[in-house]
Amino acid sequence: MTVRVQKYGGTSVGSPERLRAVAARIKAVRDGGEPVVAVVSAMGPTTDQLITLARQVSRDPSDRELDSLLSTGEQVSVALLAMALQDLGCDAVSLTGGQVGIHTDDRHRKARVLEVSPDRVRAELDQGRVVLVAGFQGVNEAGDVTTLGRGGSDTTAVALAAALGAGSCEIFTDVDGIFTADPRVVPGARKLDAVGYEEVLEMASLGAQVMQLQSVEYARRYGVTIHVRSSFHNQPGTIIQEASQVPNPQVITGVSYDPKVALITMAGVPDRPGVAYQVFSALAKNGINVDMITGQMPQATITNMSFTVHEDDLERAVALVEREADYLGAGGVSYDREVAKVSVVGSGIASHAGVAANMFGALADAGVNIELITCSEIKISCIVRQSLGPSAARAVHRRFRLQEAGKSAVS
Amino acid sequence: MTVRVQKYGGTSVGSPERLRAVAARIKAVRDGGEPVVAVVSAMGPTTDQLITLARQVSRDPSDRELDSLLSTGEQVSVALLAMALQDLGCDAVSLTGGQVGIHTDDRHRKARVLEVSPDRVRAELDQGRVVLVAGFQGVNEAGDVTTLGRGGSDTTAVALAAALGAGSCEIFTDVDGIFTADPRVVPGARKLDAVGYEEVLEMASLGAQVMQLQSVEYARRYGVTIHVRSSFHNQPGTIIQEASQVPNPQVITGVSYDPKVALITMAGVPDRPGVAYQVFSALAKNGINVDMITGQMPQATITNMSFTVHEDDLERAVALVEREADYLGAGGVSYDREVAKVSVVGSGIASHAGVAANMFGALADAGVNIELITCSEIKISCIVRQSLGPSAARAVHRRFRLQEAGKSAVS
Numbered sequence A, B: 001m002t003v004r005v006q007k008y009g010g011t012s013v014g015s016p017e018r019l020r021a022v023a024a025r026i027k028a029v030r031d032g033g034e035p036v037v038a039v040v041s042a043m044g045p046t047t048d049q050l051i052t053l054a055r056q057v058s059r060d061p062s063d064r065e066l067d068s069l070l071s072t073g074e075q076v077s078v079a080l081l082a083m084a085l086q087d088l089g090c091d092a093v094s095l096t097g098g099q100v101g102i103h104t105d106d107r108h109r110k111a112r113v114l115e116v117s118p119d120r121v122r123a124e125l126d127q128g129r130v131v132l133v134a135g136f137q138g139v140n141e142a143g144d145v146t147t148l149g150r151g152g153s154d155t156t157a158v159a160l161a162a163a164l165g166a167g168s169c170e171i172f173t174d175v176d177g178i179f180t181a182d183p184r185v186v187p188g189a190r191k192l193d194a195v196g197y198e199e200v201l202e203m204a205s206l207g208a209q210v211m212q213l214q215s216v217e218y219a220r221r222y223g224v225t226i227h228v229r230s231s232f233h234n235q236p237g238t239i240i241q242e243a244s245q246v247p248n249p250q251v252i253t254g255v256s257y258d259p260k261v262a263l264i265t266m267a268g269v270p271d272r273p274g275v276a277y278q279v280f281s282a283l284a285k286n287g288i289n290v291d292m293i294t295g296q297m298p299q300a301t302i303t304n305m306s307f308t309v310h311e312d313d314l315e316r317a318v319a320l321v322e323r324e325a326d327y328l329g330a331g332g333v334s335y336d337r338e339v340a341k342v343s344v345v346g347s348g349i350a351s352h353a354g355v356a357a358n359m360f361g362a363l364a365d366a367g368v369n370i371e372l373i374t375c376s377e378i379k380i381s382c383i384v385r386q387s388l389g390p391s392a393a394r395a396v397h398r399r400f401r402l403q404e405a406g407k408s409a410v411s
Helices: A016-031 A046-057 A065-086 A119-126 A151-162 A199-203 A213-220 A275-285 A309-330 A354-365 A387-397 B016-031 B046-057 B063-087 B120-125 B154-165 B197-205 B213-221 B276-285 B311-328 B354-365 B386-399
Strands: A002-009 A036-039 A094-096 A101-102 A113-116 A128-135 A137-139 A145-147 A169-175 A194-196 A223-231 A237-240 A254-270 A290-296 A300-310 A332-344 A373-378 A379-385 B004-008 B038-041 B092-095 B100-102 B111-114 B129-133 B137-139 B145-147 B168-175 B194-196 B224-232 B237-242 B254-270 B290-296 B302-310 B332-345 B372-376 B379-385
Touching: A002 A151, A016 A036, A016 A065, A016 A128, A016 A373, A016 B038, A016 B046, A036 A065, A046 B016, A046 B046, A046 B063, A065 A094, A065 A128, A065 A137, A065 B046, A065 B063, A065 B092, A065 B137, A094 B063, A101 A151, A113 A151, A119 B111, A137 A151, A137 A223, A151 A169, A169 B276, A194 A199, A199 A213, A199 A237, A199 A254, A213 A223, A223 B302, A254 A275, A254 A309, A275 A290, A275 A309, A275 B302, A290 A373, A290 B224, A300 A309, A300 B092, A300 B224, A309 A332, A332 A354, A332 A387, A354 A379, A379 A387, B004 B016, B004 B154, B016 B038, B016 B063, B016 B129, B016 B276, B038 B063, B038 B154, B038 B290, B046 B063, B046 B237, B063 B092, B063 B129, B063 B137, B092 B120, B111 B154, B111 B213, B120 B129, B129 B145, B129 B372, B137 B154, B154 B213, B194 B197, B197 B213, B197 B224, B197 B254, B213 B224, B237 B290, B254 B311, B254 B386, B276 B290, B302 B311, B311 B332, B332 B354, B332 B386, B354 B379, B354 B386, B379 B386
Parallel strands: A002 A036, A002 A169, A036 A128, A094 A128, A101 A137, A169 A223, A194 A237, B004 B038, B004 B168, B038 B129, B092 B129, B100 B137, B168 B224, B194 B237
Antiparallel strands: A101 A113, A137 A145, A223 A237, A254 A300, A254 A332, A290 A300, A332 A379, A373 A379, B100 B111, B137 B145, B224 B237, B254 B302, B254 B332, B290 B302, B332 B379, B372 B379
């Protein structure tokens, strides 16, 4: 029989009462005859509390020890959930990431899953037990605990679903599903019934905090369908699947808004081969992700180059870029924190020429100046003043009629 | 070079400040050139907090899941201590009980150490690292976490000292060492410089909360000398070693006092072979430890039998004994919670006839009636009214002049 793989987020298990509610929900599925594997996150604010403790004993805690420390949060919630299920008369066992065979590389704090060997999970399921899995964690070759990055429990669930041949997994969370935009920014945002992997990946990479990137990549690679839904009621949420399988696909899926970006500009860059490589490889070597990049280099021999980084990386990035600018004999480095990124995402963008024009029109009508533009097959992103960001996102959302089901408009 | 094995108790690592103080103490040893392995308990009240959480989700949490839950307390403190050491520029690594190769049987919550395979510890020491070990925990054959009972971190330290050939280990705690009596009960109690394993075992089993029994047994078996000392200053504490090695040995080592006992009496027991076996095997099968036992069976065919149990076990014990009494046709079962046990412990008791008489004399002079007596080679225990217990302990302590160094008097 197919295994039902579920994942419960930190808010869903945030108190003893909620743990008991989750236990009751799992028991109902088990009582229906389906084997259940449930992946669980740390209770509510546990992870942040542990990080606070770490900072009280060390100015710069090592990643290996942070992984050891943080992984205890999930071990606590999963053991408590096992107890709650046993208290309801439902046989259950809790297992750590290592025990369920989540083998990762050894990049602590952002490890990637290499292999899943779920023999122990299968053995426990064969005993008729509900298997509760500590999310977010694995073990490297040395047997040390690694963690999969924030939201890594989603990856645990997807990886287990793939390894167990479950075909799908349910991600229970504190929101109703994936929306056309963040409802806190765009009040008219609408819940999507279904959406393709690529679009979710773009929305996540653009700052929409719906799902962890790695988990969606993993799901796409192994063909695992994800159902993102609320743990507080029984309404269906959003299905993440192959774009080709999404019923009634729309040109535009949603609008994402990310205020946590910063813009860096290098002026007077000598326009010769290898310059961009030198700057961006220095950033990459230091683990700094660069997002949007534009260079204006028409006929000039001296040019400007702008790009964005996460605002948390700004100081380190500026220091590195200044060193490279010195070395290259560039004019100077400036930066701007007060920017935000507004993007439209949709699998139909490449095949519908009007999308970019429509987006720029919406921003112009809203009186929003565009400071930087980048495009891909399925997204268009604009950097705007941060103070205008939310109204820019609302204007774009309205222009594409995303508040109305089945009505995304490209005219 | 010989490894220095240390253990720090929960109070010693009870706050970020104390963790940093412990880190500084460990670093000082390491800077002196000695390899260090430090076993660490959970921070302060962590274990109790976790037990409270468990009771909020389950009326009767399973031992396996409690072990998974409770073992996280030590993982947290050991990771934090590693960070604190690294912050002081001292290379350190934290390891779980499983990672340091503490293999146990699978009696969850009171597992016994079967074998220690410290390959990983040796490898880390060879790298010049301080090795920080999560105490109190091991793994069973299935790879599940087990715990060694309250105070189990002491056993972890002793077992590692034995496996690493360290010969000794230091137990840092919040008291100055082992005393002739509990100073809260007997104000004149004196710290012992050295004491034999057997005497500590007796004192511990008689209710003195100095060291976990299993750890002292393990130390005796493997010839590991234990130094119990304060983590708050640098004064020497108490050395636990072979009685034959204790300098200037005394007839009486100390007086212990335990108010947490209850007395059960079975009246009108038919005096035939196998009766005691039947009663006490029923208790043993249910995990209830029986301490003092006396039966009066001179020429009579009907007799009384009295024994003590831990007061937490009283209700279950009475229920079991009542069932057996019914079956045996005994007269009835009565019990008494308001009793306490006062004991003298000393390796010289067997060879000094006057000890018992002296003890009874001290109690008589203090107006304390003795309700039950048991003796062994190295202890004499008396059950008295609980309300008179502390003054009884003080009277006995005074009679043997235990407040004066090298003066234990048997006259």
